[in-house]
Amino acid sequence: MPIRPSDKEEEYFARQQAELKRRLAEEARRKLEAEERERARQLHYMKCPKCGMDLQEIGFSDVRVDKCFSCGGLWLDEGELDRILDKEAGFLRRLRSIFS
Ligand SMILES: [Zn+2]
Secondary structure, three states, X not given: OOOOOOHHHHHHHHHHHHHHHHXXXXXXXXXXXXXXXXXXXXXXXXXXXXXXXXXXXXXXXXXXXXXXXXXXXEEEOOOHHHHHHOOOOOHHHHHHHHHO
């Protein structure tokens, strides 16, 4: 005669299955989010956030700015504003003169 699992055992295994499926669904969601982030990064990398055209990186002194020659926007990466602020007075004027 086969041994039937008790109600408590059945409940235990059902909970384990549910927990496993919840974990797998969470992993699938995280993977999809990471893929979407990567797709968005590839789609928008070095594109102007205002007009969507290509940005051109221009170096001046040790500051590198991303310039959009379509709409005229000028973009800074993390840390570049601090680097500009550390420069001597007149640096921004000299930087502006490059693009005018
Ligand atoms: Zn632009």
